[in-house]
Amino acid sequence: MANKQFSPEQADLFYQIIHSRRDMRHFLANESVSARALTRILQAGHSAPSVGLMQPWHFIRITSETTRASILENVEQERLLTAAAMDERKAEFLRLKVEGIQDCAELFVVVQKPDDGTVFGRRTLPEMALCSVACAIENMWLAARAENLGFGWVSVFDPKALALTLRCPEGAKPIAIICMGPVKAFYDSPMLVEEGWREEKPMADLLSENSWDGKC
Amino acid sequence: MANKQFSPEQADLFYQIIHSRRDMRHFLANESVSARALTRILQAGHSAPSVGLMQPWHFIRITSETTRASILENVEQERLLTAAAMDERKAEFLRLKVEGIQDCAELFVVVQKPDDGTVFGRRTLPEMALCSVACAIENMWLAARAENLGFGWVSVFDPKALALTLRCPEGAKPIAIICMGPVKAFYDSPMLVEEGWREEKPMADLLSENSWDGKC
Numbered sequence: 001m002a003n004k005q006f007s008p009e010q011a012d013l014f015y016q017i018i019h020s021r022r023d024m025r026h027f028l029a030n031e032s033v034s035a036r037a038l039t040r041i042l043q044a045g046h047s048a049p050s051v052g053l054m055q056p057w058h059f060i061r062i063t064s065e066t067t068r069a070s071i072l073e074n075v076e077q078e079r080l081l082t083a084a085a086m087d088e089r090k091a092e093f094l095r096l097k098v099e100g101i102q103d104c105a106e107l108f109v110v111v112q113k114p115d116d117g118t119v120f121g122r123r124t125l126p127e128m129a130l131c132s133v134a135c136a137i138e139n140m141w142l143a144a145r146a147e148n149l150g151f152g153w154v155s156v157f158d159p160k161a162l163a164l165t166l167r168c169p170e171g172a173k174p175i176a177i178i179c180m181g182p183v184k185a186f187y188d189s190p191m192l193v194e195e196g197w198r199e200e201k202p203m204a205d206l207l208s209e210n211s212w213d214g215k216c
Numbered sequence: 217m218a219n220k221q222f223s224p225e226q227a228d229l230f231y232q233i234i235h236s237r238r239d240m241r242h243f244l245a246n247e248s249v250s251a252r253a254l255t256r257i258l259q260a261g262h263s264a265p266s267v268g269l270m271q272p273w274h275f276i277r278i279t280s281e282t283t284r285a286s287i288l289e290n291v292e293q294e295r296l297l298t299a300a301a302m303d304e305r306k307a308e309f310l311r312l313k314v315e316g317i318q319d320c321a322e323l324f325v326v327v328q329k330p331d332d333g334t335v336f337g338r339r340t341l342p343e344m345a346l347c348s349v350a351c352a353i354e355n356m357w358l359a360a361r362a363e364n365l366g367f368g369w370v371s372v373f374d375p376k377a378l379a380l381t382l383r384c385p386e387g388a389k390p391i392a393i394i395c396m397g398p399v400k401a402f403y404d405s406p407m408l409v410e411e412g413w414r415e416e417k418p419m420a421d422l423l424s425e426n427s428w429d430g431k432c
Contacts, residue, residue: 002236002402006362010229011256013222014362017230018260018355020218040227044234046419049357051371053406053414057422064426082339093336111428120309120413121371123298125391127346128371134350135357139234141265142358146222146230155267155337155344167427175341186218190269197336198269203262206273210280211383212327 017146022186024150024179027103031182037147038106041180044143045110050132052120057136060166062107070165071109071177072101074157082156096195099154105181109162110137114171130175137176150183233362238402240366240395243319247398253363254322257396260359261326266348268336273352276382278323286381287325287393288317290373298372312411315370321397325378326353330387346391353392366399 006014042059050056062068079098083090101107112133115126122128137153144151154177162174192198208214222230258275266272278284295314299306317323328349331342338344353369360367370393378390408414424430 001232002238002404004232004236005364006229006233011359011362013226013229014233014359015256015260016217016220017222018263018359020220021263021265022218023265040231042423043419044231046422047234047237048354049237049239049369053408053416055417055422058428059423060428060430061423061425067426078340082335082337085335085339098337113422119298119301121298121314123301123372124294124374125371127343127391130343130346131350131353131391134347135354137347138264138351138354139358141351142355143227143230143234146227148221153265155341156339158340167429169428172428175343175347188218192269200269201271203259206262206271206329207258207275207277209277210283212274212276212385212388213383214276 017142020186021142021145022190024152024183024186025097025100025191026183027100027105027150027179028182028184029103031105033105033149033181037149041140041143041147045136045140048132048136048139051122051128052118054116054118054129054132056113056129057133058111058113058172060109060111062109067165068101068107071107071162074161074165075099075101075154075177078156078158092197096197098156099177100152100179101177104179108178108180109166109174110176110178111166111168112173112175114169133175137178144180149180150186152179154179233358236402237358237361238406240368240399240402241313241316241407242399243316243321243366243395244398244400245319247321249322249365249397253365257356257359257363261352261356264348264352264355267338267344268334270332270334270345270348272329272345273349274327274329274388276325276327278325283381284317284323287323287378290377290381291315291317291370291393294372294374308413312413314372315393316368316395317393320395324394324396325382325390326392326394327382327384328389328391330385349391353394360396365396366402368395370395
């Protein structure tokens, strides 16, 4: 299995998943995700690479409506604080939909576990543990797209308050509220592009040779 | 394209890519990566999600043998410093192969760009920019596997010295040395498992419901 050779057509299919992934905020209400898809998506997350094989992620599935409401309130408060921290774009920001917590079929919080002291690959870069958690989330995101499910990573929240809500131990840090479930349609382009919030940079601007400013 | 529906067989194929991805350290020498595969892998990275659409990544392709040698030296120095920071496992660590810099066909450094001041999704979690870069690397990693190429994220290095080597501007931070290219074989299990360094945790240990300690 580890040595499976993928055909050019299979690689093409993979790129279709990569390029049709979107950060979704609009979900169909009153829908569900099959237990099989849910398990496979979580397994994809748990199969992510991690520095020194730390596997520093913890997934909390939210099934309590009370907890869901509390998470929504946390996000709503931070949305207003974020708006207050903006100047001329405040009104524009407030018109954007920044979460899909109420409608999404499945709600998860991904928590970075307390540091286990791993030195391997982290002596100079302790933040590699966070990178591993991000890789797990990206794996889940792509898996959800392969299952034709929308997925959104919400980071507009107060992590300390959320850690309290979820009774996280000292040192554990929520880094993502994940909304997942069936959608009416995937955005044709990233929602922030469609809404005129920001343009995407061409890849050529972010690529160089042998040094930061090297020509390609 | 964004609304393509994937079949169950296509989803299965995606999971085969996810589960056969490995953090490679052993590469075939004197090989190359086609320009087409290289471009598609970089485009996969550049198509990653990013907080507030920051796209905070910069990819530096290393083609200079002098620069490659300098990067290898940086890693070798940090490998010894990491070993020195370990106690009883020092000798065991020194026997592990932690990089494939000399043999890999393609060598990249991924740099997190200087902060552009994005507040969206980052007021309470500024580290989301780093998460976006990690997602870009994971996209590249999976793309490389779909292209049957090995890929390894090396984080055993001194980021300040590497930033100097690559003439990175103030505030830019190298977070990954990426080794990529043809391999003789992918490890059946993660190399650190095969080498007896660490065992993988079962997913059930990292999953709970409604709270950190909730039952599933």
